[in-house]
Amino acid sequence: MLIVDHVSKYYGNFIALENVHLQFDNGIYGLLAPNGAGKTTLMKMLVTLIFPTKGEIRYNGENIIHLGSKYRELLGYLPQQFGYYKHYTPAKYLLYLSALKGISKHEAKEKIPELLKLVGLEDVMHKKMRKFSGGMIQRVGIAQALLNDPKILILDEPTAGLDPTERARFRKLLTQLANNRIIILSTHIVSDVESIANEIIMIKDKTILYKKPIRELCQLLSGRIYETAADFQDAEIFRKRFATISEKQENGQMIFRFVSDEQPNENWKSVEPTLEDVFLHVYGEGALA
Amino acid sequence: MIKYELIKVVKSPIFIILLLFFVALNGLIIFDHKNERENLPVLQNIVEQYGTKIDDEALAGMKKEIDHEMVWVNELNPKSGKQYQFPYEFIKGHEAFLYQHLTDRELNRLFNLNLFTQYYETAKSVDDIYSELDATEFARQQIKKYGLSGEAEETVLNQANLLEKRLQQLVKNGEHRHFFYLGSVYEMHSLLFKKLGRAIAFEGMILVVLITALLTNYEFEHRTFFVAFTSKRGRNLLWDKLAASVIANVCAVMLLIAATLIIYFSVYDYSNLLFVPISSYFNSETPFPYISWWNLSFLQYVCLFVGCLLLSQLLYMLLTFSLSIWLKNSYLVFFTFALFAGVSLWLPSVVSLNSNFILIMHVNPFYLIMNPHVWFMGNNIFTMFPYFEAVTIAAWAVIFILLGFFSMYKFKRQPLN
Numbered sequence: 001m002l003i004v005d006h007v008s009k010y011y012g013n014f015i016a017l018e019n020v021h022l023q024f025d026n027g028i029y030g031l032l033a034p035n036g037a038g039k040t041t042l043m044k045m046l047v048t049l050i051f052p053t054k055g056e057i058r059y060n061g062e063n064i065i066h067l068g069s070k071y072r073e074l075l076g077y078l079p080q081q082f083g084y085y086k087h088y089t090p091a092k093y094l095l096y097l098s099a100l101k102g103i104s105k106h107e108a109k110e111k112i113p114e115l116l117k118l119v120g121l122e123d124v125m126h127k128k129m130r131k132f133s134g135g136m137i138q139r140v141g142i143a144q145a146l147l148n149d150p151k152i153l154i155l156d157e158p159t160a161g162l163d164p165t166e167r168a169r170f171r172k173l174l175t176q177l178a179n180n181r182i183i184i185l186s187t188h189i190v191s192d193v194e195s196i197a198n199e200i201i202m203i204k205d206k207t208i209l210y211k212k213p214i215r216e217l218c219q220l221l222s223g224r225i226y227e228t229a230a231d232f233q234d235a236e237i238f239r240k241r242f243a244t245i246s247e248k249q250e251n252g253q254m255i256f257r258f259v260s261d262e263q264p265n266e267n268w269k270s271v272e273p274t275l276e277d278v279f280l281h282v283y284g285e286g287a288l289a
Numbered sequence: 290m291i292k293y294e295l296i297k298v299v300k301s302p303i304f305i306i307l308l309l310f311f312v313a314l315n316g317l318i319i320f321d322h323k324n325e326r327e328n329l330p331v332l333q334n335i336v337e338q339y340g341t342k343i344d345d346e347a348l349a350g351m352k353k354e355i356d357h358e359m360v361w362v363n364e365l366n367p368k369s370g371k372q373y374q375f376p377y378e379f380i381k382g383h384e385a386f387l388y389q390h391l392t393d394r395e396l397n398r399l400f401n402l403n404l405f406t407q408y409y410e411t412a413k414s415v416d417d418i419y420s421e422l423d424a425t426e427f428a429r430q431q432i433k434k435y436g437l438s439g440e441a442e443e444t445v446l447n448q449a450n451l452l453e454k455r456l457q458q459l460v461k462n463g464e465h466r467h468f469f470y471l472g473s474v475y476e477m478h479s480l481l482f483k484k485l486g487r488a489i490a491f492e493g494m495i496l497v498v499l500i501t502a503l504l505t506n507y508e509f510e511h512r513t514f515f516v517a518f519t520s521k522r523g524r525n526l527l528w529d530k531l532a533a534s535v536i537a538n539v540c541a542v543m544l545l546i547a548a549t550l551i552i553y554f555s556v557y558d559y560s561n562l563l564f565v566p567i568s569s570y571f572n573s574e575t576p577f578p579y580i581s582w583w584n585l586s587f588l589q590y591v592c593l594f595v596g597c598l599l600l601s602q603l604l605y606m607l608l609t610f611s612l613s614i615w616l617k618n619s620y621l622v623f624f625t626f627a628l629f630a631g632v633s634l635w636l637p638s639v640v641s642l643n644s645n646f647i648l649i650m651h652v653n654p655f656y657l658i659m660n661p662h663v664w665f666m667g668n669n670i671f672t673m674f675p676y677f678e679a680v681t682i683a684a685w686a687v688i689f690i691l692l693g694f695f696s697m698y699k700f701k702r703q704p705l706n
């Protein structure tokens with residue numbers, strides 16, 4: 001069990017996170033917040049790249065800093081900026097990282113092709129990474145994080161650069177891995193975590209706003225989400241009069257959604273809240289409502 | 290892990306290119322004055338015939354050889370009918386004649402004889418010269434030249450006393466009475482230990498700083514530190530880097546030294562001179578001859594010299610290692626290192642000349658390589674201590690090792706962003 005115990009992180013005078021308290025058991029946690037909220041900061045503390053200004057992080061009751069290599073041994077980490085060596089092949093780079101992770105060469109040589117296949121890079125595993133696309137590099141990063149079969153898997157915006165098929169495959173991969181480890185992934189894209197996360201963590205105003213299963217999050221807005229269709233020509237009027245949280249096009253019409261405590265008129269239809277509604281409500285223009 | 294670190298060095302072509310470039314440069318230095326040194330075999334012949342030790346037997350033999358050759362010389366110029374005893378008497382005033390009437394072969398024979406005579410005369414005068422040598426007087430002149438006074442002057446004069454004792458012992462050992470390439474003519478000691486020694490020291494320094502900075506900053510410059518330092522090995526990876534630095538730097542510096550010495554010794558033949566004491570009078574290039582603090586043969590001196598060169602390079606490695614931990618950027622490291630070296634060399638020039646502080650300021654790892662030709666010798670008043678080199682290296686090794694541990698301690702607690 002991993003506990004973030006009343007942790008604050010300051011960069012000089014700048015407060016990045018204040019009094020963050022979290023507890024992780026096995027399962028998938030989606031760290032969902034817009035850019036600049038402090039997701040990377042939290043993750044860097046979880047992997048001991050940076051240290052809390054206040055509070056501490058404990059794994060099974062011990063401070064992770066004191067655990068040192070015994071903690072890092074359990075760690076898989078995909079940083080937001082995954083660095084690599086252009087003149088290395090994925091297979092060679094993973095072999096190098098295996099050595100750093102204390103995995104025997106023999107074991108690594110068996111594991112590496114499996115992992116690269118899992119992320120769909122088996123055809124290019126012996127090609128230099130110089131010409132790889134962003135998505136391919138990202139998948140090398142995902143494979144790398146899994147090398148040591150980590151008990152704690154920390155993925156900072158893992159879907160960045162992945163196309164829709166790759167995203168789907170990635171989500172499938174995570175659910176397969178989830179049963180006996182802690183997986184924390186950060187994203188600002190709702191669909192990345194919508195179907196797979198056991199719990200969603202939302203950071204707002206430097207601290208944790210919610211840590212709940214998706215169903216419970218949606219219940220927060222239950223009965224308060226309304227939807228209506230309008231013609232294009234009326235769209236501007238709508239936007240001015242109501243604090244819409246989202247709008248989309250459907251069959252030549254605009255569909256508007258917004259939050260309200262009561263039904264404004266009978267044209268508005270009450271609908272089930274989605275995670276996206278919650279996200280937009282919390283971080284969107286109507287965040288104060 | 291050390292293996293992977295070493296691969297990073299080997300895979301960087303810059304080091305091989307630099308190493309080859311430096312060896313070529315040293316080759317140029319070696320060949321540069323080769324023409325002025327084409328008469329070196331004259332000494333080889335002397336040594337082959339009489340051994341390296343100057344004794345009465347050798348002197349008598351040489352005189353006999355000169356007398357024999359002078360018969361031929363006196364026949365060259367029957368017109369004057371004058372009988373010369375030594376070739377230089379004949380050469381003087383006959384230059385035009387020589388070049389007009391003698392064949393190249395004859396000229397060569399004559400000049401070689403002249404050089405042979407020079408060795409003979411020098412050998413004969415050695416005892417007289419050493420009986421008049423005065424280390425204290427030498428120190429006084431140098432003190433005046435550099436303007437030392439007060440406490441510093443006193444210290445140097447005390448050291449001169451020590452040198453005087455060593456001088457007496459040297460004479461007793463007969464270290465000075467050995468044939469060697471004439472220093473006053475060929476300056477072989479300066480060529481090997483000053484020009485080449487200094488060149489190697491600076492080239493080595495460049496290699497060492499580059500290699501160490503590359504290794505230590507590698508993850509930061511490639512932005513792979515997020516993964517590398519969160520792995521099981523984590524920040525202890527830096528110890529592997531240090532070990533790899535030692536191996537890579539020792540290899541690079543030793544290759545540089547070995548290649549340079551191989552070229553040098555294949556161009557200039559020392560095969561019969563390896564056991565000649567380094568303090569031989571023939572080695573001296575200035576009125577005050579080289580005086581090593583111990584009775585060292587040329588070969589022993591070369592070995593100590595190489596050891597000292599190598600250790601000084603390891604000092605630069607330690608400094609670069611610590612600088613890299615703090616700066617995490619090779620360019621910044623080069624710049625700071627250069628600044629450090631510059632300040633170390635500049636500081637002694639602004640310290641007042643009347644206290645021992647001026648002497649202490651010279652105990653620094655950069656000043657050390659400025660005058661490698663007087664290592665282990667009493668010929669420089671600022672370094673006139675028998676263990677100057679050992680103390681400099683040991684003191685700074687301790688300082689840099691402590692700095693390294695401190696940097697490592699800090700690094701383990703440093704946020705890596």
Ligand SMILES: Nc1ncnc2c1ncn2[C@@H]1O[C@H](COP(=O)(O)OP(=O)(O)O)[C@@H](O)[C@H]1O
Binds near residue numbers: 034035036037706
């Ligand atoms: N090293 C740093 N020094 C100063 N401020 C930083 C540093 N890293 C991040 N920040 C600031 O902290 C806040 C949170 O950043 P970050 O954790 O990267 O957010 P996220 O990953 O959610 O986009 C941002 O305002 C960012 O500018």
Ligand SMILES: [Mg+2]
Binds near residue numbers: 036039040080156
């Ligand atoms: Mg981020």
